[in-house]
Amino acid sequence: PRVFIIRHGETEWSLNGRHTGSSDIPLTANGEKRILATGRALVGKDRLIIPGNLAHIYVSPRKRAQRTLELLGLGCQPGVIPWQAHGELPETNQGGRADGGGGRADGVEAGHAKGTNALVEVTEAIREWDYGDYEGVTSKDIQAQREKDGLPPWDIWRDGCPGGETPDQITQRLDELIADIRTRFHAHAIGKPKGSVKEPYDVLVVAHGHILRAFAGRWVGKNIADNPSLILDAGGVGTLSYEHHSLKEPAILLGGAFMSDVVENVEDEKEQEKKG
Numbered sequence: 001p002r003v004f005i006i007r008h009g010e011t012e013w014s015l016n017g018r019h020t021g022s023s024d025i026p027l028t029a030n031g032e033k034r035i036l037a038t039g040r041a042l043v044g045k046d047r048l049i050i051p052g053n054l055a056h057i058y059v060s061p062r063k064r065a066q067r068t069l070e071l072l073g074l075g076c077q078p079g080v081i082p083w084q085a086h087g088e089l090p091e092t093n094q095g096g097r098a099d100g101g102g103g104r105a106d107g108v109e110a111g112h113a114k115g116t117n118a119l120v121e122v123t124e125a126i127r128e129w130d131y132g133d134y135e136g137v138t139s140k141d142i143q144a145q146r147e148k149d150g151l152p153p154w155d156i157w158r159d160g161c162p163g164g165e166t167p168d169q170i171t172q173r174l175d176e177l178i179a180d181i182r183t184r185f186h187a188h189a190i191g192k193p194k195g196s197v198k199e200p201y202d203v204l205v206v207a208h209g210h211i212l213r214a215f216a217g218r219w220v221g222k223n224i225a226d227n228p229s230l231i232l233d234a235g236g237v238g239t240l241s242y243e244h245h246s247l248k249e250p251a252i253l254l255g256g257a258f259m260s261d262v263v264e265n266v267e268d269e270k271e272q273e274k275k276g
Helices: 012-016 029-042 063-071 139-148 167-186 209-219 260-275
Strands: 003-007 054-059 119-122 202-207 237-242 250-253
Touching: 003 063, 003 209, 029 063, 054 063, 054 167, 063 202, 167 202, 167 209, 202 209, 209 237, 209 250
Parallel strands: 003 202, 054 119, 054 202
Antiparallel strands: 003 237, 237 250
């Protein structure tokens, strides 16, 4: 089982480094375009994120995260997403050939597909870190003000945010979410023979930079006050899973051969051509 984490696309504030917690800043046009491209590259029946394999989708209450989910092409149509759509919804990224054949992926949207049956849940558990007094302020300006006030350099992982959340508060809400994921969606499937578990068990989380880095850190039991030392750019995608098919050995997946099925399909086509 896996958890895919996706940070929302580019906003004006992410471009200029302003801390964006509760402020509802929309995606830029370029941010929307990049998320559409991410969906075409990574979402589909022969891609990293297979819509039909998703058991559940957690998304932040902020519109920038919700719009990111809309643009991924998972098949989240009106009536499925629990909010009024924030813009036009793209076609579902099916992958493979548009005629439904088993051929190679052509790298473009291939028409309507069934999409995902996963429940989309908006949850405060994955909203961005509450930056408190530092909302809308850049790191450079924060450090300059702290120096002026005679305070030591700021480290969000160690210090949290004045008027906002502490690392302990972040840890508590993320640990509850992680426990929920493992109990409801992963425990029944992990360690089972491939193909023996029929119901979906992958999970998708669409949220924000600091909270997703903290989530990944807590996934592997790291104390976030020590700084998880992870980077997730706007629109970035990460994968969390387990070692040795064990729920007790959570891990961060640095890379995977998620295009292997496509390569195999191409090889199969070549073999068929030789035989023909």
